[in-house]
Amino acid sequence: MNVSDPEAKGDARLSDLAAEMERATGILPSVASVPLSIHTTMRVGGPADLYAPARDVSHLSSLVRFARRHEIPYLVLGRGSDLVVSDAGIRGLVILNRAEGARVEGTRLIAESGLPLASAATMTQEAGLTGLEFGLAVPGSVGGAVWANAGAHGSDIAAVLESATVLRADGTEALEPVSALGLGYRESRFKHSPGDLILGANFNLYPDDPAAIGSRLAEIRAWRREHQPLTRPSAGSIFRNPPGDSAGRLIDACGLRGSRLGGAAISEKHANFIVNMSEATAADVRSLAERARQAVSDEFGIELEYEVQFVGDWSGWSGR
Numbered sequence: 549m550n551v552s553d554p555e556a557k558g559d560a561r562l563s564d565l566a567a568e569m570e571r572a573t574g575i576l577p578s579v580a581s582v583p584l585s586i587h588t589t590m591r592v593g594g595p596a597d598l599y600a601p602a603r604d605v606s607h608l609s610s611l612v613r614f615a616r617r618h619e620i621p622y623l624v625l626g627r628g629s630d631l632v633v634s635d636a637g638i639r640g641l642v643i644l645n646r647a648e649g650a651r652v653e654g655t656r657l658i659a660e661s662g663l664p665l666a667s668a669a670t671m672t673q674e675a676g677l678t679g680l681e682f683g684l685a686v687p688g689s690v691g692g693a694v695w696a697n698a699g700a701h702g703s704d705i706a707a708v709l710e711s712a713t714v715l716r717a718d719g720t721e722a723l724e725p726v727s728a729l730g731l732g733y734r735e736s737r738f739k740h741s742p743g744d745l746i747l748g749a750n751f752n753l754y755p756d757d758p759a760a761i762g763s764r765l766a767e768i769r770a771w772r773r774e775h776q777p778l779t780r781p782s783a784g785s786i787f788r789n790p791p792g793d794s795a796g797r798l799i800d801a802c803g804l805r806g807s808r809l810g811g812a813a814i815s816e817k818h819a820n821f822i823v824n825m826s827e828a829t830a831a832d833v834r835s836l837a838e839r840a841r842q843a844v845s846d847e848f849g850i851e852l853e854y855e856v857q858f859v860g861d862w863s864g865w866s867g868r
């Protein structure tokens with residue numbers, strides 16, 4: 549059964565599918581009722597056809613296996629901090645990853661993929677392990693951070709990750725070394741093989757004085773407050789930095805800092821952030837981002853690449 553089929557789109561059909569999912573996985577998904585805006589940091593986006601939270605790794609993998617078996621398109625959502633969901637929402641199944649188990653063993657942190665990276669940072673600080681302090685700046689999950697090779701303050705996931713447990717598209721599960729994950733600047737092989745799911749990650753850290761790690765966390769907290777528009781919803785940096793330059797500097801140089809479209813604005817504090825000022829739509833955010841991308845192309849001949857992902861049904865978006 550494929551919910552992309554026009555015949556399968558009716559509410560009754562979705563309800564049948566939801567009941568079948570409950571029988572197979574023990575989890576009853578919500579049908580077209582949960583706005584994804586509440587699960588994304590940009591606070592925009594319509595509902596998914598089917599929406600199911602996964603409380604642990606076995607829920608996560610059984611929901612994914614169910615979707616694959618029934619050929620239902622699916623998206624695993626971490627903390628929703630690197631994407632913009634369309635106003636029309638997402639066709640298929642959205643699985644909210646809340647598999648947040650974690651433990652410290654010696655100098656390793658062994659984490660499930662739904663653990664917030666900021667929790668990984670504070671948990672390892674308390675255990676006297678250094679290396680994950682930068683994670684305090686990244687409001688994503690461990691899985692989303694591996695997917696993006698998230699980084700900040702001179703470090704990134706690649707610098708501390710030892711291995712990841714992956715549920716591959718062919719249904720096998722494997723512990724893969726970091727060298728197999730294709731990590732680069734905001735890059736991983738997961739961006740190009742969306743069928744692979746990160747179930748967990750093992751980080752190799754170093755012993756250090758908890759008080760010294762704590763003061764580095766305090767510095768990071770203060771830096772973020774000073775430099776990022778944290779009081780408004782956003783999806784972090786909209787564009788990747790082009791080689792040798794910064795997307796924020798280029799957008800600023802086009803005179804766009806503070807400019808608005810509908811409820812969205814280019815942040816006064818950091819021009820590579822688009823913030824939700826009041827009831828922005830996903831279309832406002834994407835159109836404003838396109839305006840900035842076009843302006844930088846016209847002014848400097850540089851084609852900015854998106855760091856955020858636009859997901860869902862954008863067929864009704866006019867492109868401007």
Ligand SMILES: Cc1cc2nc3c(=O)[nH]c(=O)nc-3n(C[C@H](O)[C@H](O)[C@H](O)COP(=O)(O)OP(=O)(O)OC[C@H]3O[C@@H](n4cnc5c(N)ncnc54)[C@H](O)[C@@H]3O)c2cc1C
Nearest residue numbers: 626627628629630688689691692693698699700746783784
């Ligand atoms: C205020 C703010 C500041 C930010 N600062 C930084 C920063 O300093 N550095 C930085 O790198 N990023 C930053 N970001 C961006 C974002 O937090 C990171 O990219 C983060 O790693 C995304 O994780 P997530 O769980 O939110 O992913 P989501 O947005 O939920 O998902 C993003 C993509 O990853 C996929 N995905 C999620 N989990 C899994 C999984 N378990 N297996 C396979 N695929 C998965 C999703 O399907 C989706 O395609 C910032 C964002 C905000 C809002």
